[in-house]
Amino acid sequence: MFLRRGHGGYSGTMRRPDIELSDEAAAYVERHPDMIARLAGQAYGATSAEPTEAAQVRFRGYVRERLALAGADDARAAGQAFLARFAG
Amino acid sequence: MTADPGVVLDASALVAYAQNDLRALPVEELLRELREDTGAAVHIPCCACGDAVEIVRDDKAATSRLASFAASYGVVTASRTEHQVIASIVAEASVSHGLAHAMLVAAGQGSSLATYAAATVLRAGLDERLILDLDEFFRPE
Numbered sequence: 001m002f003l004r005r006g007h008g009g010y011s012g013t014m015r016r017p018d019i020e021l022s023d024e025a026a027a028y029v030e031r032h033p034d035m036i037a038r039l040a041g042q043a044y045g046a047t048s049a050e051p052t053e054a055a056q057v058r059f060r061g062y063v064r065e066r067l068a069l070a071g072a073d074d075a076r077a078a079g080q081a082f083l084a085r086f087a088g
Numbered sequence: 089m090t091a092d093p094g095v096v097l098d099a100s101a102l103v104a105y106a107q108n109d110l111r112a113l114p115v116e117e118l119l120r121e122l123r124e125d126t127g128a129a130v131h132i133p134c135c136a137c138g139d140a141v142e143i144v145r146d147d148k149a150a151t152s153r154l155a156s157f158a159a160s161y162g163v164v165t166a167s168r169t170e171h172q173v174i175a176s177i178v179a180e181a182s183v184s185h186g187l188a189h190a191m192l193v194a195a196g197q198g199s200s201l202a203t204y205a206a207a208t209v210l211r212a213g214l215d216e217r218l219i220l221d222l223d224e225f226f227r228p229e
Binding site: 054055056058059060062063064066067069070071072074075076078079080082083085086087 | 093095114117118120121122125126128173176177180191192194195196197198199200213214215217218219220224225226229
């Protein structure tokens, strides 16, 4: 069952539905579950709970890059400047 | 360049790890990278841990996982002076005490702040180079 838009507001005793879909959108979702799953996968950057090896390798590279950036003297100075804004 | 100052986890990262769902994957990958490659330390600010405990309070499994995690790495406490700085950050930047403490620790020692709230941290004024955005794991190439 799909919830529809355009049938008036919700009274104080009615629970507002989390998702409202037009009839057309609801029918599309019903006919194309694969499309919805793919869009959800894109939103998470993965299509399953298991990370791909490529994603793991890429993320580990990103971690090393961020650690190197944070450890640089100018980043540390920026951190001290940030704290100086709030100290005393 | 000074010694490796490690990584700070904020409440968003701690909650993700504790709830052990899809969003825990980047945290686990980060920990694996630290353990196997860089050897960098993991810092858990006490205020961030407190926020995370509150968030997962009704989830026994997550609470237990969070407690084990905090016990294994230890928790960074805050001095009276640091609590005053945290209060100033909270007041000026409108962030939680946990996030303020995480920013203080990261800024104070030049650590990467691992977070799912990178936009908020950036808006609060922490230098971009000190932010490790956990959402990066999920971004398409």
